[in-house]
Amino acid sequence: MFDPTDLYRLGDDLPELTDPVLLYHFDGFVDAGGAGRLAFGHLLDELEHRTVATFDVDRLLDYRSRRPIMTFDTDRWVEAETPRLAVHLAHDTTGTPFLVMTGPEPDREWELFITAVGQVAARLGVSKMITAHGIPMAIPHTRPLGLTAHASRPELIGPQSTSFGRVQVPGSVAGLLEFRLGEQGRDMVGYAVHVPHYLAQAEFPQAALAALDAVTRSTGLVFPLDGLRSAAEKTTAEIEEQIQGSAELSTAITGLEQQYDAFAAGSAGQNLMAESTPMPTGDELAAQFERFLAERDETES
Structure with missing residues (x-):
């Protein structure tokens, strides 16, 4: 044994x-x-x-x-x-x-x-x-x-x-x-x-x-947590910079905000696990962030 x-x-x-x-x-x-x-x-x-x-x-x-x-x-x-x-x-x-x-x-x-x-x-x-x-x-x-x-x-x-x-x-x-x-x-x-x-x-x-x-x-x-908070603030600023430079990303995030707010308000049929309205998929959004993430990696290396 x-x-x-x-x-x-x-x-x-x-x-x-x-x-x-x-x-x-x-x-x-x-x-x-x-x-x-x-x-x-x-x-x-x-x-x-x-x-x-x-x-x-x-x-x-x-x-x-x-x-x-x-x-x-x-x-x-x-x-x-x-x-x-x-x-x-x-x-x-x-x-x-x-x-x-x-x-x-x-x-x-x-x-x-x-x-x-x-x-x-x-x-x-x-x-x-x-x-x-x-x-x-x-x-x-x-x-x-x-x-x-x-x-x-x-x-x-x-x-x-x-x-x-x-x-x-x-x-x-x-x-x-x-x-x-x-x-x-x-x-x-x-x-x-x-x-x-x-x-x-x-x-x-x-x-x-x-x-x-x-x-x-x-x-x-x-x-x-000060160091982690500083890293979070930097990440948020970098994400916002990327979104402001892309009308497609900005529209997609706005759609997610509307879906989230409806869910938070208790609207029937809303489920954050599966998108019930036409929205970009996670892969589609992630693909649009690839350049942003690559640029972050190059800057930090």
């Missing part, structure tokens, strides 16, 4: 924590606008942290489907990226400790990995686990971002309106983790931030801010 303890290694001198929250996000699943990746990556960039647990990526990843980047210089290999899946200990701006688990989504041994995560969470005394990611929606960037909350117990998120009924979707490790550990009685919460479909492939810091705001409401943790 496989032993889940073989999948992870705990650090030396583990801290004694009192009911910490564990935030987690795995790269590889749907994450429109980079909402989850940017949010939790921002925390690790801004806050001092140390690694308290690592997982065996050699067993969990399929390198041939996601080949690590290697650097060749003239006549030899000089660098190779090493994927890392780990749990980090950080403290918020008030000094409250919390944990962050990030890394690539495992390709294999999902059930064993989930058992291993449960063991690590139990050893660290975790009280609640929270994940976040972005999903593309037919909404304009000029309106407040919504989010869909889900949890192992309804009282963890309270009442909410949602565009989702009962649906079947491709699974993810994050979703299965919430389901399996929730079955065991652990408090699990997730936030899916609604990201404009035409910006789903770009980095959209506004979505990361929405994710972290939701985490703060759920946990009381306070995060340094």
Whole structure:
């Protein structure tokens, strides 16, 4: 029988924590606008942290489907990226400790990995686990971002309106983790931030801010967000500049605003998941933004 303890290694001198929250996000699943990746990556960039647990990526990843980047210089290999899946200990701006688990989504041994995560969470005394990611929606960037909350117990998120009924979707490790550990009685919460479909492939810091705001409401943790807010303001200005230069884009965004406002007002038949009036598709809008995104990349490189 496989032993889940073989999948992870705990650090030396583990801290004694009192009911910490564990935030987690795995790269590889749907994450429109980079909402989850940017949010939790921002925390690790801004806050001092140390690694308290690592997982065996050699067993969990399929390198041939996601080949690590290697650097060749003239006549030899000089660098190779090493994927890392780990749990980090950080403290918020008030000094409250919390944990962050990030890394690539495992390709294999999902059930064993989930058992291993449960063991690590139990050893660290975790009280609640929270994940976040972005999903593309037919909404304009000029309106407040919504989010869909889900949890192992309804009282963890309270009442909410949602565009989702009962649906079947491709699974993810994050979703299965919430389901399996929730079955065991652990408090699990997730936030899916609604990201404009035409910006789903770009980095959209506004979505990361929405994710972290939701985490703060759920946990009381306070995060340094000035850098993320500045990035969001810059992104908004660049998007507006692109739209002002294109009558077609401006008309399309106006149409999305009208559709969104009708939905928000409770008009019958409106659904942000599927456009019920003639509108440019997400691919069509995204194609019009390709030049804008390419120019951003060239400017920032």
